[in-house]
Amino acid sequence: MPPNTRRTVADTPGITSCGTGGIIMAERIQPVIGIIGGSGLYDIDGLENKEWRRVETPWGLPSDDLLFGTLDGVQCVFLPRHGRGHRLSPSHLNYRANIDAMKRAGCTDILSLSAVGSLKKKLPPGHFVIVDQFIDRSFAREKSFFGDGCVAHVSVADPVCPRIGDVVEQAAKRLSLPYARGGTYLVMEGPQFSTRAESELYRSWGCSVIGMTNMPEAKLAREAEMCYATVAMVTDYDCWHEDHDHVTVDAVIRVLRGNAEKARALVQAVVPVLGQERGPCEAGCDRALDFAITTPEDHRDPALMAKLDAVAGRMLRAA
Numbered sequence: 440m441p442p443n444t445r446r447t448v449a450d451t452p453g454i455t456s457c458g459t460g461g462i463i464m465a466e467r468i469q470p471v472i473g474i475i476g477g478s479g480l481y482d483i484d485g486l487e488n489k490e491w492r493r494v495e496t497p498w499g500l501p502s503d504d505l506l507f508g509t510l511d512g513v514q515c516v517f518l519p520r521h522g523r524g525h526r527l528s529p530s531h532l533n534y535r536a537n538i539d540a541m542k543r544a545g546c547t548d549i550l551s552l553s554a555v556g557s558l559k560k561k562l563p564p565g566h567f568v569i570v571d572q573f574i575d576r577s578f579a580r581e582k583s584f585f586g587d588g589c590v591a592h593v594s595v596a597d598p599v600c601p602r603i604g605d606v607v608e609q610a611a612k613r614l615s616l617p618y619a620r621g622g623t624y625l626v627m628e629g630p631q632f633s634t635r636a637e638s639e640l641y642r643s644w645g646c647s648v649i650g651m652t653n654m655p656e657a658k659l660a661r662e663a664e665m666c667y668a669t670v671a672m673v674t675d676y677d678c679w680h681e682d683h684d685h686v687t688v689d690a691v692i693r694v695l696r697g698n699a700e701k702a703r704a705l706v707q708a709v710v711p712v713l714g715q716e717r718g719p720c721e722a723g724c725d726r727a728l729d730f731a732i733t734t735p736e737d738h739r740d741p742a743l744m745a746k747l748d749a750v751a752g753r754m755l756r757a758a
């Protein structure tokens with residue numbers, strides 16, 4: 440049986456269905472780790488048998504070819520979010536193609552690495568935040584794989600996978616990286632940075648960091664039933680801090696260089712742990728569609744269903 444093929448009760452001796460929408464819970468998964476590199480991260484160190492491959496999707500092309508390889512024997516797939524050469528702006532990224540391509544490439548887990556501005560004094564440049572919440576203020580992006588012809592509403596109450604967060608936290612501790620566990624990432628549309636009034640507003644909401652890319656990325660990863668977590672790497676204090684200049688790309692890039700080195704070390708430490716064979720996600724990320732699709736089979740649009748072959752493949756195979 441190929442890796443990550445779901446076993447049925449019939450071909451798995453001694454296993455019974457647990458009754459979650461008819462899905463069998465006792466499978467073993469050989470994880471494939473997807474890594475989305477943000478600003479300053481266009482490649483990945485230490486990858487063996489590297490190969491950049493074009494992956495086409497029904498939603499168009501992803502930001503770049505995907506880099507396939509192994510790290511400590513673990514299969515990895517890397518995608519530079521803005522493309523090599525940072526060609527694509529946050530509003531023009533094809534988020535659906537990016538996530539679909541990673542799903543098509545077999546990824547079970549996605550580690551997103553992102554540059555962010557800090558909205559809290561205690562999170563200075565150089566700090567890593569293992570984000571656990573988002574406020575999505577983006578507005579000019581396609582945010583769902585679903586729509587007319589197949590309506591679905593997944594839960595994003597807890598938008599990141601706590602298991603990946605745990606692994607990242609352990610690795611950050613081992614590497615003595617300055618990090619915070621938990622925090623809210625405010626997603627703005629951009630491409631301009633915030634006004635001071637906006638920055639203060641987001642601070643008053645209790646947000647920790649601000650960036651332009653993690654939504655709809657995290658929502659789409661949930662729809663595609665992949666575990667997803669973000670390491671938000673602080674580059675600046677946005678424009679609210681009285682003792683710091685307002686953010687500029689120049690300042691971001693200066694800090695990014697140091698952050699990128701730490702991020703590379705973090706990836707090397709995290710992948711061997713994330714890559715260990717495991718059972719289904721305890722938080723249910725890999726079963727997000729179980730009770731999400733509201734359009735009955737006989738009312739679904741065949742053209743849209745064909746586009747969902749990778750994202751909703753598990754549900755379609757089960758039907």
Ligand SMILES: CSC[C@H]1O[C@H](OP(=O)(O)O)[C@H](O)[C@@H]1O
Pocket residue numbers: 476477478479520521529552553554555650651652653688691
């Ligand atoms: C170059 S600073 C602004 C840019 O950096 C962040 O992108 P990413 O999350 O891909 O690292 C931020 O969201 C902006 O897109």
Ligand SMILES: Nc1ncnc2[nH]cnc12
Pocket residue numbers: 554555556557632633649650651674675676677678686691
């Ligand atoms: N201050 C900021 N605002 C939005 N995105 C960012 N990326 C890095 N710093 C940022």
